[in-house]
Amino acid sequence: MIKCVGHASCFELLPERVSLDEWGYPIIETDPLPSGLVSHARRAVAACPTLALRVDGKVARKR
Structure with a gap:
């Protein structure tokens, strides 16, 4: 099902x-x-009115 x-x-x-x-x-x-976008991604997840998003913990590491 697509939310x-x-x-x-x-x-x-x-x-x-x-x-x-x-x-x-x-x-x-x-x-x-990228680590600098994690908080923005979490904000987007929290704002989704149908709870269709998630952040699964994969963060790019700086090399």
Whole structure:
């Protein structure tokens, strides 16, 4: 079941990692998050009205 209904709050809060398709649904990059974006990603997850997002803990490490 797909929970997302296209509110696009994730795009508004995390445009560095989220784009929108032609119908307004998010396309989310699946690469590990840079550590500087983790708090932004968590904010986007918390703002999702349908609870369709999660942060799974994969954070890119600086080399």
